[in-house]
Amino acid sequence: MTSAWAGGALDAELATLLADAGVTGPHTALVPLAAGEDNQVYATAVAGRDLVVKGARTSRVRSGVAAWAAAQLAAVGVPAPTVLGYRGRLLVETRCPGTPLDQHHAGHGPPADLTAQAGRLLRRIHTVPVRGYGRLDTAGVGLRPCLHSWLLQLPPLPTTATADMHALRAQARQTLRHHLPELAGVPAVLLHGDWTARHVIVNDGRITGIVDLESVRGGDPLADLAGWSLQEPAELTHGLYTGYFTTPPDRPTRLRLALYRVRIAAAMLAQHITNANRAQLRLRTAQLQADLADLSCKQPATQPRITPPPLPRARKARHVDPHHPTGPPQRRQPARRLPRILGRAVRHPRRRHRPLRPPLPRHGRILADRRRRRHDRRRRPTPSGNRG
Numbered sequence: 001m002t003s004a005w006a007g008g009a010l011d012a013e014l015a016t017l018l019a020d021a022g023v024t025g026p027h028t029a030l031v032p033l034a035a036g037e038d039n040q041v042y043a044t045a046v047a048g049r050d051l052v053v054k055g056a057r058t059s060r061v062r063s064g065v066a067a068w069a070a071a072q073l074a075a076v077g078v079p080a081p082t083v084l085g086y087r088g089r090l091l092v093e094t095r096c097p098g099t100p101l102d103q104h105h106a107g108h109g110p111p112a113d114l115t116a117q118a119g120r121l122l123r124r125i126h127t128v129p130v131r132g133y134g135r136l137d138t139a140g141v142g143l144r145p146c147l148h149s150w151l152l153q154l155p156p157l158p159t160t161a162t163a164d165m166h167a168l169r170a171q172a173r174q175t176l177r178h179h180l181p182e183l184a185g186v187p188a189v190l191l192h193g194d195w196t197a198r199h200v201i202v203n204d205g206r207i208t209g210i211v212d213l214e215s216v217r218g219g220d221p222l223a224d225l226a227g228w229s230l231q232e233p234a235e236l237t238h239g240l241y242t243g244y245f246t247t248p249p250d251r252p253t254r255l256r257l258a259l260y261r262v263r264i265a266a267a268m269l270a271q272h273i274t275n276a277n278r279a280q281l282r283l284r285t286a287q288l289q290a291d292l293a294d295l296s297c298k299q300p301a302t303q304p305r306i307t308p309p310p311l312p313r314a315r316k317a318r319h320v321d322p323h324h325p326t327g328p329p330q331r332r333q334p335a336r337r338l339p340r341i342l343g344r345a346v347r348h349p350r351r352r353h354r355p356l357r358p359p360l361p362r363h364g365r366i367l368a369d370r371r372r373r374r375h376d377r378r379r380r381p382t383p384s385g386n387r388g
Helices: 009-020 063-075 112-125 147-151 163-178 222-231 234-244 251-274 278-296 362-379
Strands: 031-035 039-046 049-056 083-087 090-094 133-136 142-144 189-191 200-203 206-210 217-219 345-348 351-355
Touching: 009 083, 009 090, 063 083, 063 090, 063 133, 112 206, 112 234, 133 147, 142 147, 142 217, 163 251, 163 278, 222 234, 222 251, 251 278
Parallel strands: none
Antiparallel strands: 031 039, 039 049, 049 090, 083 090, 133 142, 133 217, 189 217, 200 206, 345 351
16 A cells, blocks of 8 residues: 555545545644554544544455444444545544553453443444345445355365365354254344454543444344454453343354354454464364354353453552662572472482482382392391201
């Protein structure tokens, strides 16, 4: 994308786009925010108004879909950025104040009430009806006519995929095909499509925006919950479910959640293999295998058994003596080394270095006992009365 807008072309196109949208005044220097797979994101400001500029990195431009979705979210009372205008591969929208939910209170983890609030907002998003399934167009119509066609349409694996990956994907597709009758009759609603904590902006104890609306889809609302649970720690998933569900999920709901987790995890394998992300590939493979095992035992779980590691926690602040700002002087303790076995040296702070002999095997102990008894018999004196 940088080559397409080299030499100040991005600033010139942005100025034209802002003028067409009725935003007057020069914009500040563009500051890169993030680089995703689809967009390069910049921050700027015009007349004290913070804006976000998105430039598509690929030929797949979905600015019109994002504008339609932002209007739908605003209509149901969900905070979202306002799209000021878009042209070609460029989109300008208002910036939601705050930080992503996964970075909120860094070191402490997001409070449970924020994740519950995200769950309530997601339930409100799912009240918007759409036609069709899969990716939506600018009119809110999905590309797939039925849920089954979207469920079984998985992206092809790269040529570098191993035979085990192909076998695992085939097992996932067979499981989804087997449970198709249990997913019939689910109406299509508006889905975020990439519902993760980094797309929930939080500021001052409340959610100020739901961002990255280019991936909106039509489908079963439980698909958003399944995607979140695969990519977020268990504590965030628990808080989201607390705000979303008014009653504990029953068995049909748990089954649908497990099936959507299988579908999403199987689809993400191709992305991880292409990007050579081995850590995510191992995690996704383990999650897929666990859900397939639960479905084969007819015991679907509400949350995945294998989740990403929890968010880092901050260490407790120690009490600081005002007379000793850096703390009282402490005596340095010598490092204690653990003993080693199997013939290696044993080190102790107060003992001399001595080698430790390895234990004899069983037949060695038996031979040693025989030699000891034979030696004892030879040294034993013979009674005088028995001498001839």
